[in-house]
Amino acid sequence: MRPMIPTRTLPADAASIQEAATILAAGGLVAFPTETVYGVGADALNPDAVARIFTAKGRPAEDPLIVHLAQLSDLPRVTKGYPAVVDHLAAHCWPGPLTLVLPRGPAVPYGVTAGRETVAVRIPAHPVARALIAAAGTPVAAPSANRFGHTSPTSAAHVLADLHGRIAMVLDGGPATLGVESTVLDLSGPIPTLLRPGGVSLETLRDLLGEVAVGGRAAPTGGQVAPGLLDRHYAPDNALHLCIGPDTACQAWLQQAARTQMAAGRRVGLLIPDEDVALFADLAVDIEPLGPASDPLAIAARLYAALRALDARQPDLILARDVGEAGIARAIRDRLTRAAATVHDGSEGVVF
Known part of the structure; x- marks a missing residue:
């Protein structure tokens, strides 16, 4: 049986954010609000901390994580070069609900990327999320803060319903405003490809980029290129x-x-x-x-x-x-x- 962790819920004020950052720096797990849904975060560059996310959620290793950054200048910490179009997209969509799939930097553990040479990255718009990442001083890997495959959480109460006793802290920043996860856009191939629709619409992406293909099928075997592609996901307990x-x-x-x-x-x-x-x-x-x-x-x-x-x-x-x-x-x-x-x-x- 998995040992229980005392899970504390604290208001997302400056003192609590600093305490949460200390937990992240020590390899622990903290749930926090973003503009999309609540995420459960760990130091993205610490393989042991990343592994704790998968254990806490019951998440399969082939489902990769999104790495969250505080600012655009942190992108070289997690990528190995990236196309010039990233700057164009960042100017219009970051901070915000857009995740980009880019070449993996050597500091990012393969546990984050499901063994692939690409990494999913975004800069969240929520002030608590950005303050936490900045205070932690490290990129933060953070999937939705729920048990794997279950309905995503948009409040601290939802997080506790799924992960109480599995994570150290929940920062309560009130309800998530957007309510669905980020758009995932794959820039690792010759044509930008929408893998998961979200807060930045396909119409907006085509206005910005011109041609954008639509993908989003799960890989038949091995690690997925991005989260949210499995056929069964976000599900309630009742059919x-x-x-x-x-x-x-x-x-x-x-x-x-x-x-x-x-x-x-x-x-x-x-x-x-x-x-x-x-x-x-x-x-x-x-x-x-x-x-x-x-x-x-x-x-x-x-x-x-x-x-x-x-x-x-x-x-x-x-x-x-x-x-x-x-x-x-x-x-x-x-x-x-x-x-x-x-x-x-x-x-x-x-x-x-």
Whole structure:
């Protein structure tokens, strides 16, 4: 049995940030807020500290970590040269929710990169994250602060629900504002390739760079080039069934699915935009509204918190639909698709 670590939760003030930096410097683990989700960090240049992240999360070694920097001038500490386009992207997107896959520098342990010669790097926009990294004096490797494969955390309470007793400290900086993870852009090949949609949209990247390919498939064997590519990820404990398609088709499918499952004696949870709530007024379903379908930024900010809240009430199944693929809606679709046990297009019958 893994020994328990006393996990303290402290407000993210200057004194706590300095204490957290001391823990990182000693090889310990600290959870902290970013603008995307909460991360669990370790000294990215300390192989033993990095290994503790994988143990705490139950994360497989083939899933690499993102290295977080305090400022652009730190990039040479973790990369072995990088293309000139990085400076262009940094001027527009850093600090912010954009992760770049670049050549690995020799100081970065292979444990961070899943054995690959590339490293994923970003500069977070959250002031607590940047203050912590600066105080620690080292790049910080930090995946989301949850048990592996589970719904990502957007609050200190979410972190404790998954990692209490496994990490030394949680810096409580309030709710994450963006609510979904960073965009991952691979710059290690001839064409910039979007691997994971996130807070910087594909449309923005194409405005900045011109041609941007869309990838994001997991490697069949060996280490992944970036996190967030595995088919099953971000998942609640109770099965999620997702509909992707025209709004009216998915609304009709959700209604039929809810009635069918309730008739079979199952408790149904719904993760839906505000506009859909009235469609289920005559059904005894458990609803977590996400916000207006016309405001995907609001839905992204609420997505994981709503999914965790609904999951905690233990419905027999959760039904959801996506809200398109423009802008950050592409990231919402990606997270729900990877979290889902089944995906439907709205034109089929209700068969799980």
